Amino acid sequence: MASASQTDEKEEAFLQLFFSHFSYFGYDKAKEMADRERTANSSCSSSLIWPHLLPCLSQLAGAEKQYITLSFLTTKSFLRKESCLRATYESLKNDMIKLKDPGEGCSSLDGVLSHLCSHILLFLEGRLHLIAFYEHLMKMGHGRIMDFEGILRNITEISTQNCRNFHHPLFTPVKTMFTHECDILVHLLQSQAEMQHWKFLPSLLHLHDAHSKLTSWHVTVHSKETKKYGFGSSFLKPAPLPALYQWLWQVKAAYVSKFSLYFYETLAAQTTSTEMKALMSRQACDYVLKIQSFQRKTDAAYFSIVFEAAGVDDYQGPGYHYPSRTSVPPKGLESYPAIFSYPQNKPLSKWPSVVMRISDRNSECSLLDKVDYFHDQQLGSTYFLCQIEPRFTIVVIYDSKKSEKDNYIRDFIYELALQLRCNKVFANLKPK
The missing domain is CATH 3.30.450.240 (Beta-Lactamase)
Incomplete structure (x- = not known):
C-alpha cells in the first residue's frame, strides 16, 4: 500500500500537469484529466479536500475555455441567463471558500490543497473583473469615441490588484497567462492614449512592449503545441487559436497601422521611400x-x-x-x-x-x-x-x-x- 507521502506526491504531480495544460489552451485535455481522476481513484486519497476539488477543477477548465473563446460576449437570448460564465465563476468561488478551510482531521496534503484553493479563489475574483472589463470594452466599441484613459485606468487597477495574488507554485501557468493578458492590454491601451497626444516615443515603447509580451506568449503556446503533436505533427492541422488570443494580436496590428500613419513622416525620414512603401504594405x-x-x-x-x-x-x-x-x-x-x-x-x-x-x-x-x-x-x-x-x-x-x-x-x-x-x-x- 502506498504511503501518505507517495499519495501526496502523486496528487501534486497531477495538479502540476493539469495546470500546465492551461498554458497552451489545452482546456479539454485538462478537463478530461480531472474527470478521469475523479472516477478512477479519488476515494483512495488521504485528503478530505481532494474528492471535492476534482469536480471544481473540471468545471474550472470548462469555464476557462469559454472565457478564452469569448463565448460570454455572445448575444443573450431570452432563454439564457444574463451571464452563464459569470455564474460559473461565482459558484466556483463559493466552493473555494468552503474548501480553503476544511476544518479538523486534515492530512498534510489538505494543507497544500487548502492553500491552493485560497489562490484559486483570488484568481476567480480577477477573472470576474476581466469579464466585466471586456463587456465594457465591447459596449464602448459601439460608441463614437473610446475613453482610452478611462479604460486604461480600469485595466491597470485590475493588473495591480492581482499582480501579487494567486502565486502558488502549482498555479504558475495560470498566473503567467493572467499576467500576460493584463500586461498586453495595459501596453496596448497606453500606446493608444499616448497616440492621442501625438507622442512618438511613449507610443512606440508601449507598442514594442505589447509585441514582446504577445511574442513571448506565442512562443509558449506553440512550443507546447509542438510537444503535444510530437512525431509526424506536420501532417496534423493544429486547432485554431482561441478568439481572445487572436483578438489581442488584431488590436496590436490595428494600432501599429495607426502609429505608422500618425508618425509616417518621422518614420519615413529614417529610411528610403522604397523601403517605407514595403513596410507600409505589410501592415494590417x-x-x-x-x-x-x-x-x-x-x-x-x-x-x-x-x-x-x-x-x-x-x-x-x-x-x-x-x-x-x-x-x-x-x-x-x-x-x-x-x-x-x-x-x-x-x-x-x-x-x-x-x-x-x-x-x-x-x-x-x-x-x-x-x-x-x-x-x-x-x-x-x-x-x-x-x-x-x-x-x-x-x-x-x-x-x-x-x-x-x-x-x-x-x-x-x-x-x-x-x-x-x-x-x-x-x-x-x-x-x-
Missing part, C-alpha cells in the same frame, strides 16, 4: 496607400490629418526628443500642424480657413458624427473635415467646387475616421 491596413488612391481618384488638391496642439502643455512636436530638451509652445497657426499630408506641400494660403474651422468649438460635435463641408467662394476651394478623435481632424481640400452630396468623398473620409478611432476592433470582441 496600409493607410497611406488608401489615401493616395483616394486623392488620385477624386483629384484632391490636398489631404491631411491635422493635430490640435493648442493646450497640450508638454507638446514638443514630431519624432523623438531628448528628455531634458525644452521647447516653446506653438502659437497661432503653428498650433495646428499637419501630421500627415499628401501631397506634402501644405497650402499656406488656405491654412487659416482650415484652422478657423477646426478651432470652432461649436462644430466639434458635428465633426464627430459626420463630414463637415464648406465652400470658400473667394478662393474657389472646397473643404471636407471630419474629426477622428479629440485632437485629430481629417482635412481634404479641392481647388474647385465639389458637391456637398458627393457620397464617395464623404463616405471615404467618414469611414477612414471610424477606422482610425479603432472602435470597430473593440466592437469585434464578440465572436462571429
Whole structure:
C-alpha cells in the first residue's frame, strides 16, 4: 500500500500537469484529466479536500475555455441567463471558500490543497473583473469615441490588484497567462492614449512592449503545441487559436497601422521611400496607400490629418526628443500642424480657413458624427473635415467646387475616421 507521502506526491504531480495544460489552451485535455481522476481513484486519497476539488477543477477548465473563446460576449437570448460564465465563476468561488478551510482531521496534503484553493479563489475574483472589463470594452466599441484613459485606468487597477495574488507554485501557468493578458492590454491601451497626444516615443515603447509580451506568449503556446503533436505533427492541422488570443494580436496590428500613419513622416525620414512603401504594405491596413488612391481618384488638391496642439502643455512636436530638451509652445497657426499630408506641400494660403474651422468649438460635435463641408467662394476651394478623435481632424481640400452630396468623398473620409478611432476592433470582441 502506498504511503501518505507517495499519495501526496502523486496528487501534486497531477495538479502540476493539469495546470500546465492551461498554458497552451489545452482546456479539454485538462478537463478530461480531472474527470478521469475523479472516477478512477479519488476515494483512495488521504485528503478530505481532494474528492471535492476534482469536480471544481473540471468545471474550472470548462469555464476557462469559454472565457478564452469569448463565448460570454455572445448575444443573450431570452432563454439564457444574463451571464452563464459569470455564474460559473461565482459558484466556483463559493466552493473555494468552503474548501480553503476544511476544518479538523486534515492530512498534510489538505494543507497544500487548502492553500491552493485560497489562490484559486483570488484568481476567480480577477477573472470576474476581466469579464466585466471586456463587456465594457465591447459596449464602448459601439460608441463614437473610446475613453482610452478611462479604460486604461480600469485595466491597470485590475493588473495591480492581482499582480501579487494567486502565486502558488502549482498555479504558475495560470498566473503567467493572467499576467500576460493584463500586461498586453495595459501596453496596448497606453500606446493608444499616448497616440492621442501625438507622442512618438511613449507610443512606440508601449507598442514594442505589447509585441514582446504577445511574442513571448506565442512562443509558449506553440512550443507546447509542438510537444503535444510530437512525431509526424506536420501532417496534423493544429486547432485554431482561441478568439481572445487572436483578438489581442488584431488590436496590436490595428494600432501599429495607426502609429505608422500618425508618425509616417518621422518614420519615413529614417529610411528610403522604397523601403517605407514595403513596410507600409505589410501592415494590417496600409493607410497611406488608401489615401493616395483616394486623392488620385477624386483629384484632391490636398489631404491631411491635422493635430490640435493648442493646450497640450508638454507638446514638443514630431519624432523623438531628448528628455531634458525644452521647447516653446506653438502659437497661432503653428498650433495646428499637419501630421500627415499628401501631397506634402501644405497650402499656406488656405491654412487659416482650415484652422478657423477646426478651432470652432461649436462644430466639434458635428465633426464627430459626420463630414463637415464648406465652400470658400473667394478662393474657389472646397473643404471636407471630419474629426477622428479629440485632437485629430481629417482635412481634404479641392481647388474647385465639389458637391456637398458627393457620397464617395464623404463616405471615404467618414469611414477612414471610424477606422482610425479603432472602435470597430473593440466592437469585434464578440465572436462571429
